[in-house]
Amino acid sequence: MTYRVGIINVTGYAGLEAARLLWNHPHAKLVAATGRSLAGQRLGDAFPSLGIYGDFPITETIDQDVDVVFSSLPTAESAKACAPFVRAGVRVIDIAADFRLKAPGAFEQWIGGGQPHPAPDLLAEAVYGLPELNRDAIASARLVANPGCYPATAILALAPAVRAGIIGEPIVVDAKSGISGAGRGGGAGFGYSEVNEDVSAYKIANHNHQPEIAQELGNLRGGVPLRVSFVPHLVPMTRGIHATCYAPLTREVSQDEVRALYRDFYAGAPFTRVSDTPPHTKHTLGTNICIVHPVVDARNGLLVVAGVLDNLGKGAAGQAIENMNLMLGLDQAAGLNLPAVYP
Amino acid sequence: MTYRVGIINVTGYAGLEAARLLWNHPHAKLVAATGRSLAGQRLGDAFPSLGIYGDFPITETIDQDVDVVFSSLPTAESAKACAPFVRAGVRVIDIAADFRLKAPGAFEQWIGGGQPHPAPDLLAEAVYGLPELNRDAIASARLVANPGCYPATAILALAPAVRAGIIGEPIVVDAKSGISGAGRGGGAGFGYSEVNEDVSAYKIANHNHQPEIAQELGNLRGGVPLRVSFVPHLVPMTRGIHATCYAPLTREVSQDEVRALYRDFYAGAPFTRVSDTPPHTKHTLGTNICIVHPVVDARNGLLVVAGVLDNLGKGAAGQAIENMNLMLGLDQAAGLNLPAVYP
């Protein structure tokens, strides 16, 4: 059986990556892909990296019967586009941020620019799509909120320690991202000559991924959001996120104990690995892999955890396909069983 | 049926890329991979991008029965390692330059540092592994000389025009390569801080890929090597080759005629595309695709052709697997049916 997939806004980087990964999926097939300014063009003409798709067209709307829809519309536009599909019984994975924040008022404050959520009932129902935490709930969900790229990295880096109760607050998440996180549109600030040979922070302790990290880590420990100070940085590369997380230890632990605890936590997870050496973003390029590396800084009573992933893979489209696999009862790793592109 | 593959010197970039591509091959499987300094380590530990290989070991020698061997040893070391496998009836694809140059003395002069070829009988027998030119000969070969990354680009850019007799000599091939072409060892001259933000030429009109281009283009036109001026350049990116080729037109031709001529020539080729716009190296990243774009410069009586590919894909390991597929009677595109990684 082959499931039929539609992508809303295939022309963003996450949409394009979903199309790339679906090409070799054994049980799912892209049948419709929308784009606004490029509607009417062939997908492979507009994006020669997908030339293998031949005559496949970019359309204005999903004009085929579909079993699953991915939306990679910009944040605050996506919920409206997703809702009709959910209500029509199509499984939906929203790659945007619209269904992630559950606290009353959080959407208005962080995502919607002051506007209320357009589908509060669906917001309540949406499952946060990180299989390492919510595997069963995802499998039975109609609507999955795909994690943000920064939160995916930070949560996977910290979840075992939070669950085990060995770290307290506040937690510092210092994240470094490739420029593709800014999207295909980008804008003048993301021109090559501006961001090449440059590192800078932005939205210091004020990015909308901060409450997402806080909420999900809190759900591992009684439901109260954890206090998190999140600072994202842009670094001159195209893909990849490196999150370095610092948290106060609540008790003395050895490096061996922490390593064992992390390995246990991820024993059944096909895509998150625990490494004994500092991980490189490059080792995840083009895949759905996340690598985490916890280090006890005994001198300072801190746990330091480095986590890496491909922001368009486990941080977006790869994760979306993993979620789709679970929702459809397929092998969790179907279509994602890929070595990284190196060098 | 699954064929068993060995890689000699998996620890070079071409060897690693072959291992990456073989992971998802439907009819071939890596069973042995050698490396010198890293023998004894697990492949996925030494190269975390291949972590998916689990316990697979790097060994000193090919210690398993194999149907096919790839060699990605350095040039001038490879022939010796390949010969015993050929003689034992194993199909061999040499990714190094050792079996490419056929003219008497050419190996000594360009490849062997003054030493004669260690297996002249095999040199005579070896088939130049560019399926767009030699599909049938490859299918029945015991030993294939996989093309160099620069020659693959230049020959695919020029072959239709040479075959049609619309261009003369001398031909200028101005090539721009990513740094991975220098190999994993690299050396001080390829340190990040040295080659980043830099373009430079090297071995101007004196690189050993020049006679390879001349020989193969000559084989399309009576066997006399064409006169080619080849200048390679390093540009600050990891993968990709862009060859810009300039040749005097022998008669007036229109852009439409040239385009049609190119499309005809590559009509049956699964991996070489003719584009109506200037191609980007990035649109071939991680694939076995080559894109060529011929332009008539009527003002100057020249044909200008831009050709691009991934130096580790169609320029090395992808090409090697395409050759293996042909030698084994498999679908030419098996395991290579991949969209490019973009952005």
Add this chain to the structure above:
Amino acid sequence: MTYRVGIINVTGYAGLEAARLLWNHPHAKLVAATGRSLAGQRLGDAFPSLGIYGDFPITETIDQDVDVVFSSLPTAESAKACAPFVRAGVRVIDIAADFRLKAPGAFEQWIGGGQPHPAPDLLAEAVYGLPELNRDAIASARLVANPGCYPATAILALAPAVRAGIIGEPIVVDAKSGISGAGRGGGAGFGYSEVNEDVSAYKIANHNHQPEIAQELGNLRGGVPLRVSFVPHLVPMTRGIHATCYAPLTREVSQDEVRALYRDFYAGAPFTRVSDTPPHTKHTLGTNICIVHPVVDARNGLLVVAGVLDNLGKGAAGQAIENMNLMLGLDQAAGLNLPAVYP
């Protein structure tokens, strides 16, 4: 004595580079700098790299008395802005292309989008600002047309050979440019994720720098434009141009003869060096230096010349200041006596 300088459109990359270089000029001082969208801001706030300028404002018009004006307005806007200053007796250096092409109709065809030149009398009078060719004419000019970045590289690479009559036609100029050549505005096609890890050609044999190269080389040999096939490429770096030029030799010459001929030609030029090894763009970063390296390809009867410079230095703002020095009777190298920034 300190001369007073104004920059029209300081907010483009060439304008900013002129401001950077003027800061340490011993005899000239920036007193006014215009910008449209940023008028009213402090230069150092809008561009923190120029923070050293303190309270210096960006204005809408040149609101100070000035002795010299640089214009780095976009091509086809610049001539109109320059004309009043020339007529008022201010020395003007136009960094745009508006005063470069002298042939009747050339401006309309290549620069003006079909519109006639707004000041044909000044076009006739303007001196092409390459001191290696036109030192004396520049010194007595009221209006200098600063060379384009590509033409500056190609002309300096080829001039000695053209003047000596050792090369014929057609000449191939294959140029590789950093992305800053596209300007600060850039646009979506120049976003980091698009051009990083990519090489592509554009405007193949159809760029408006082609007639500029042809015209100036022709002026070295009787005034008839030479036939030039010019193909520019974008490479993933911020600054730098590498032009590789190929021309048919008209007679046999030795490498030594060519080297001597080039050294003689540039004996009195403070900024153009002849190198015995392939030059690197990086070795000119931030300077007004050009390095050329001629190679005889005897096998093919070609002269191959590699030339490099910083597109914002000798290719734009550095060259403009060198021209200003000559026009004002100052030391030709005043303010430009700088080692390159390396690595």
Add this chain to the structure above:
Amino acid sequence: MTYRVGIINVTGYAGLEAARLLWNHPHAKLVAATGRSLAGQRLGDAFPSLGIYGDFPITETIDQDVDVVFSSLPTAESAKACAPFVRAGVRVIDIAADFRLKAPGAFEQWIGGGQPHPAPDLLAEAVYGLPELNRDAIASARLVANPGCYPATAILALAPAVRAGIIGEPIVVDAKSGISGAGRGGGAGFGYSEVNEDVSAYKIANHNHQPEIAQELGNLRGGVPLRVSFVPHLVPMTRGIHATCYAPLTREVSQDEVRALYRDFYAGAPFTRVSDTPPHTKHTLGTNICIVHPVVDARNGLLVVAGVLDNLGKGAAGQAIENMNLMLGLDQAAGLNLPAVYP
């Protein structure tokens, strides 16, 4: 008066940058520069970026009378080379780490590989060369320990807050560095294809710059080293350091109060600026500038400070020249009055 300067190991990146900056120094002149493998070559031949130096030779030893010596030898080799010059009355600035750590045993543990310091009397006397903290002591010193590139960034980012007592411990310093920090030798791990498109941490909480930061911040508050968790990261650019520092606030402070406190602290410092927006490493390229940007994260009770500089400028050679200026009684900014190279 022109002071005569020697550089020991000019062939490292810090040594080369010192030579670059000295070229335009109004009161100091490079008269001797050593290098081991390159001794006998002309400086401008070995390093064409310094071609402006003409015939200046690289020698085996400082063979001229000098007033000042910079050493950019590798750590643990430098002290031995510096000592004789200090004892001979030459002012010495050690760019290596050999004279920085004052605590008994610290050199053995962190720098010397178990060996004791070769000149403990000079270690005691050496002044830590950060003028923002130690201006007067530097002015009267015979021997200055030039700060490490990471510590310079972190200390300048944190010093005003530590001095004011508004932050406690532990302090997290998450630093991102360009690859030139690894030196010109580099090694296989710093090959372009390895570190391009990659971010990774190294020596997590175990780098020898950690005790240096702890010591100097401690000196601002009673002399007890502060507890600092320092994690350095490599990012794919050549130059630049971005340190993001996180420290617990000891009391409630407003953003305005912190900003004022920082501006006061750096009121007399010619090279350290306080910015109201997140700083970019690129805005310091080629200069001796440091930019710091403190942010109150009231939600988490943290002070977050971003600091940037050029690791070869204020992080090495620029700082060394600033120290020299103070030691010689010159204008503190002599030769360093430079806008940044942008873009």
